Amino acid sequence: xxxxxxxxxxxxxxxxxxxxxxxxxxxxxxxxxxxxxxxxxxxxxxxxxxxxxxxxxxxxxxxxxxxxxxxxxxxxxxxxxxxxxxxxxxxxxxxxxxxxxxxxxxxxxxxxxxxxxxxxxxxxxxxxxxxxxxxxxxxxxxxxxxxxxxxxxxxxxxxxxxxxxxxxxxxxxxxxxxxxxxxxxxxxxxxxxxxxxxxxxxxxxxxxxx
Numbered sequence: 001x002x003x004x005x006x007x008x009x010x011x012x013x014x015x016x017x018x019x020x021x022x023x024x025x026x027x028x029x030x031x032x033x034x035x036x037x038x039x040x041x042x043x044x045x046x047x048x049x050x051x052x053x054x055x056x057x058x059x060x061x062x063x064x065x066x067x068x069x070x071x072x073x074x075x076x077x078x079x080x081x082x083x084x085x086x087x088x089x090x091x092x093x094x095x096x097x098x099x100x101x102x103x104x105x106x107x108x109x110x111x112x113x114x115x116x117x118x119x120x121x122x123x124x125x126x127x128x129x130x131x132x133x134x135x136x137x138x139x140x141x142x143x144x145x146x147x148x149x150x151x152x153x154x155x156x157x158x159x160x161x162x163x164x165x166x167x168x169x170x171x172x173x174x175x176x177x178x179x180x181x182x183x184x185x186x187x188x189x190x191x192x193x194x195x196x197x198x199x200x201x202x203x204x205x206x207x208x209x210x
Contacts, residue, residue, distance in 0.1 A: 007124050008075060011105025016075055019195065021203040032200055034170045036207045038148045039078070043208055049073075049081040050147035054163070058087030058134040059094045061152040061174045061193065067101060068198045069205075070130050071123040076205040083130070084147070086137035092116045093132050096181070100190045104198075108132075137163065172200070 008016070024032075035051075042049040051069060055062035062085040070083040092115060098108055107122040111131075120129040135141055137149075149166040154173045163169050174197060180189040 007126060008071070009105045009107065009123060009125075012071065012123055013105075015104045015195075016072070016198070016202065019199045019202050021199055021206065024200060024203055028200065029203070031172055032204050034168065035148065035150065035172060036204050038168050038170070039081075039204070040208055043078065043210060047080075048146075049078070050084065050143045051081070051150060052084040052086055052137065052142055052147050052163075052166070053150045053152050054086050054088075054137055055151075055153040056088050056155045057091040058085055058089075058136075059091045060097050060177060061197070062087065063093055063097055063132055064101070064194050064197045065150065065152050065172075065174075065201070067106065067121055067123075067130055067132070068194070068201045071106075072198070072201045072205045074124065074127060075202075076208065077210070078205055078208055079210075082143075084142045085132075086135055086139060086142050088137065090116065090134040090136050090139070092134050093119060094178075096177075096186060096190050097194075099187075100194045103191065104194065 039049055053062040053065035053069070066083045066085040073081040098119065101121065102108055109120045110117050111120055112118040116134050119132040121132050122129045145165040147166055148168040148170055149163040151169065151171040152174055153176060174193060177190045177193045180186045
């Protein structure tokens, strides 16, 4: 896939250009292949692409995946893609995730306050912002049918053998950076997880032929 004449924020562009997809193992590429196949099928049939990234609390990995997927689809000029996230329960978008994304160049604004704030997450001046907040899988904000459910944590993967309305259920799990909360490694480990997710989704979208 040829990248678009990108109008990403420059810091995000730099972050993407510093990714190292060649470091992805063959075993991990095999895990990513069903998502590549799903997206390619939709592109080839000129259909809209809906992807819902799912984790237990919809607070960390699912949001990182949603934001990077939407951004990298734009980077690789994959059209008509709509990325979502959800959980088996709703909590809040964890503040360190917001900080981590900001450090990669995303412009993030809180649209509401309270126990579960709603955020506008922008990756480009002219593109619609990603709306980030914690919600259950079945929340009205999320699609009800014709989507792929990507299970980003093993707990949600094991706890949700069936996702209503999903055309595909694809486990692509990541280790939870939560285990480093309130430690001296927290910032480093959240950044590592964000960059792993970005790197793997870079590989996914680089394989799509329009």
